[in-house]
Amino acid sequence: MAEALLHMPQGVAENYRYWGEEKTVFIDHAKGCYLTDADGKKYVDFRLGYGPIILGYSDERVDGAVIEQITQCGTMSGFSTELDITVAKQIKYLCPNVDKLRFANSGTEAVMGTVRTARAYTGRDRISIVEGGFHGLYDEMMWKSDIENWDARTQVNPKVIPFGSGIPERTKDLVDIIGLNDFEALEQLFKTRQDSLACIVLEPIIGNAGSISANRSWLQRLRDLCDQNGSLLILDEVKTGFRVAKGGAQQLYGIHADLTTYAKAMGNGYAVAAFGGKSSVMDVVGSHPGGVVHGGTYTANLVAMSATHATLKILTETDALATVDRVGMQVRELLGRVFTAAGIAHTFAGPPAMLGVHFTEQVPDTYRKWRQTNHSLYKKFAWKLIEHGVMLEPDSREPWFICEAHQSIDMGWLEEMVTRAMTEALSE
Ligand SMILES: Cc1ncc(COP(=O)(O)O)c(C=O)c1O
Structure with a gap:
């Protein structure tokens, strides 16, 4: 030290x-x-x-697959490979909520991809997140309720504070935080933000708040309100994906998101992530005019993809x-x-x-x-x-x-x- x-x-x-x-x-x-x-x-x-x-x-099964892959093809080339398709199909097989997807290197990157996609698809800017959740270290997601310094005996809401310094105050201007399982807050959110709410992002089982979980009825109400309002439901399954069930939390709830993020368990510890959802939504991603820009030098590198291929094969079979x-x-x-x-x-x-x-x-x-x-x-x-x-x-x-x-x-x-x-x- x-x-x-x-x-x-x-x-x-x-x-x-x-x-x-x-x-x-x-x-x-x-x-x-x-x-x-x-x-x-x-x-x-x-x-x-x-x-x-x-x-x-x-794990020798995963590490062996990675070594074999990179010995043959190197770690990355900045070009597509057949493995991209194979892994995409593996994810889709386990997660029927996903029609099309893109890869990323971390949960943070995957969340950024979904939010940008949701904003582009809806043509709206505002987003909402749920108290106690965590969605990675990018400025807009780095606002939280100050529960540590909150007096639980009062009816006063906790203050909303940044995770730390260096986060511009204005990055919270487009973000609303609501309480998990709070029906009233949900109705209020959709009433006040109607035409401006692009998406709500949440962990249905909050891996960053002791697995405190959404009630099924609340999640269903959220699903319905998103549909009625034209807002997208983004489920952040960075922690729950390929862990709590083969198809993640969405399999347990039987409620599907418009866009989902995955990372962590999909690669058994190799740095990999993905985000995906309905074709109609994901098709706004791309280099066509007006498309959502998504990319990165190390995206779908062969270390990550071979590890994911091996891990998902084991989890599937x-x-x-x-x-x-x-x-x-x-x-x-x-x-x-x-x-x-x-x-x-x-x-x-x-x-x-x-x-x-x-x-x-x-x-x-x-x-x-x-x-x-x-x-x-x-x-x-x-x-x-x-x-x-x-x-x-x-x-x-x-x-x-x-x-x-x-x-x-x-x-x-x-x-x-x-x-x-x-x-x-x-x-x-
Ligand atoms: C639910 C959730 N989303 C996003 C992230 C960010 O992922 P990463 O640390 O890979 O950027 C995390 C990290 O713990 C997470 O738990």
Whole structure:
């Protein structure tokens, strides 16, 4: 860390890796569901790089496919390949909500692509997002309700603040933030923004707010209002896609978006993303007059595409996701046993592949309700788990991610560590 501080702000390659000068983690190697840090300490990892690892680290089936591909064709040429079509077809097979798609390198880029496409298609500028969601680091999406400093006892709405400095105030001018599952806010939004609302962007299962999820009836009402108003529904499945089900959250809800973003699990940790939707909408993308500009030097590079091809083939042809669900349920039951024995009110949100763990009586259904959970106990508990070799984000807004390789963990050991961590957290 001392050396890293000389070369990078806060000694890290990006902000979210900074856990303080004493606690920032440097990884030496990773295999399956295990991480080993630079000091040789081994962890079972439930953080999984914020979700991309769906099979396991260094998966030989995926890595082997990448090596074979780049040995034959290099990593990129800036031209199209047959693999573009093959992978597009794989995605369409799993996600019937997608007729046509384009590729990208990160979730942020995919979200930018959908919003630009929606604006072009509708000829409207305004967008709306949902409280507690996260859609990547570009200025317009970097406004949030200040839940941390909000007094939950008041009826006053939290302030809307930027994620940090350097974000021009005017980038929020076209953005409205509404609460998840808030019917009144939904009706109000469509009433006030009618002809100007291009799209609403949301995570139906909020992977950045402890898997707090949209109720089906609310999501259906949103779908209907979008249709009536000519606004597009964009579901950000960067975290849920190819994880919570083969067809993502849309398969679980049976409600389809006009445009969807995918990233993370589709490449088992290789940098890849995609966005797509109805042909009528996606056909505004292109170099024809008036078309939406989309592109990038590294788009659909062969490292990303061969990794995605291999990962999606495994997810399609094997029961990897059923294994993820089964193991996730075991972890959930194990946690529940320990919390019950310790007398801690607890509940779980979201599907087992992306498990939200909350210390409260009832499953929170809004981000504001997350604020009323015992997140400070969770933080203490999580830090103790990390000490005992169980890696996770020490913030209950980040769910526990499960990968196929977790099937090999010793559940008895895990239960012992969870029990120990909770006992220590409670005695602090
Ligand atoms: C739902 C969602 N959308 C978009 C993003 C941005 O993706 P990336 O970090 O790949 O740019 C994230 C990242 O965590 C995310 O969780």
